[in-house]
Amino acid sequence: MLTILLIEDNADVRENTAEILELANYKVLTAPDGKVGVQLAEEHHPDLIVCDLAMPVLDGYGVLHMLNKKSNVRHIPFIFLTAKTERADIRKGMDMGADDYITKPFNPTELLNSVESRLKKAASIRDVMLSGLNGVDSLLKMVSTDQAMNSLKEGRNINRYKKKQSIYQEGNHPSCLFYIIKGKVKTYKRNEDGKELITGLYNEGDFLGYSALLEGSTYKDSAETMEESELAIIPRKDFEDLTSINTQVMQRFILLLANNVAERETQLLGIAYNSLRKKVAEALITVSKKYNPSSSAEFGIDISRENLAAIAGVAKESLIRTVGDFRDEKLIDIREGCIYITNAKKLTELSN
Template identity: 40%
Template sequence: MKKVLVIEDNRDVRENIVEILELAKYTVLAAENGSIGIQIAKAELPDIIVSDIMMPGVDGYSVLETLNEDENTAGIPFVFLSAKDKREDIRKGMSLGADDYLYKPFEAYELLDAIKLRLKKSDFLQRKFSKTTQGINSFFKSASEYLGMELLSKNRKLQEFSSRGEIFQEGDAAHNLYFIEEGSVKTHRVTESGKEMVTGMHGKGDFFGQLSLLNKSGTYLETAVALEKTRLLSIPKGDFTNLVYKDREVSNKFLDIISDSMAHLQEQLVDIAYSSVKQRAAKALLELHDKGFIQDSKQKGVDILREDLASMIGTAKETAIRALTEFREQGLVGVGKKRRLILLDRSKLQRIADFG
């Protein structure tokens, strides 16, 4: 059963709230003032707190402020009870992180509805979703239930592409976000000088195409090509838009799931500006190893074009080849069938990536 902490200095009101919640099958903790409420909250970690604002000594605002300073209690949903109906009180409470307000006197169903909604929100936000097709579909289902409407379609199709098959081209109308269930994908752009610049090497569990869906022109900003037999889950742009713009909490949750590649792109730009070619080459090889493009065995991995590796590093092909040759001579990497790269000494390569 969910645990509710009620902080209310008026005995009659407090006992009435406790009775309503116990009849609704909640486990209820009660405190007659803010100080005791803080102690109970830290000791019991309730699922939600319902607190009066105007109380002698420590008021409701101070209770919320104090609990927000403790990482163990900062995320507990908080509902204020108030005899006032003033905008400044609402603004102050919301600025402190309150989730909802109830004005006295209130009906039992109003209290129960507010608690049910906030617990539902809390459960959704705390739930972890795996980066698998099943996990993504579970997220969409939970997000639809949380939003309380069938906003999200069920048209998330699995598509298969053969090696070197084009998924979309730079300038095409952007209709989908893609999730890699199996396989690997390279994304690249063409510079003004006509050279190909690799913008990403994506493996199983990665998303790509999200920046294009946020592009005002409505077109893909890059070209995507499968590097081997690849299976993708396509997420329609309409679903993406609803998740990003319909509700702030859902948006934050969704962006947290798909944001890895955005952060990685930013990191790449910093590396190009400040790291040596040798460091960037080591980082690129480690990244490719982490994503399964490079293996420790001659039988596995993906054929990485030296032009693509050079583009990832942000240097000329000849310079990239010289860095690879140096790594081979040091016994850090090898070359297997079809010129596939093999990682031989990860720890030494990591030291080069970290310290040059």
């Protein structure tokens, strides 16, 4: 059962609205003011929030502002209830990230249609990262219904790459968003001496190249395939049109960007301060988490030793020697060149 948080200071409106939603088979949480509403949102993570605009203690604008500052609740669909009909008031709420507004007095059908529409759109956006290229096209179809963008779902170009083939180079200007249909891709930086540091690993179902698009800058690193790969090409204009008309899609890419920044900071701190053994152990764990999310014991890391060394930020010879030590300690096994982690817990907890 989906949960809706209703924030409304008028007791009669609150009770009547909650009853309508409960009759439609939603679980309803209620708050008499914005401050309590924010607390309930953080505690229960509802599927949707319906919020009055004019309230004491903390008004609807304040509620939305507070939620937007919290990463765990900022993506919840948000509908304003308002007696104000001035365009400036409505525009302010939408600019802050509200998904819809309902003007009081409203009828039950209007409320339920808005709730159902926002829940469906939120579910579609959540699924897009998990359902492959078809999920991307489904999202584009959904958006294009309202925005007359039917061309977005037609004729998606697919580029095929050989192993170790360049996708883009550091310093280039982005012209498209990449979506990995098949294969593995790395992003990396290389210093003047030719030493390489891998800055990101990407797998089937991942988007690639969105950082430069979001920042309006050139690529900060280079991208190259680690095996034969197929990438869907989404033109820059399509990406910009999509993110400009759908704040939830933009927020999703911003979250991905933030996660990438956090992961890179952790990696760089590890390279700076960890011992050789710890660096190699974390590189193995990182690759396993990325390409073996189900933690299957049969998964073998078949990435080249050069790439593993570039992930760990160590010399290839040092990595090979350390991997051999891990095998002798029965932390890993090596069969036909593939590395199999046999004691992930001990490898993860390896001290400096």
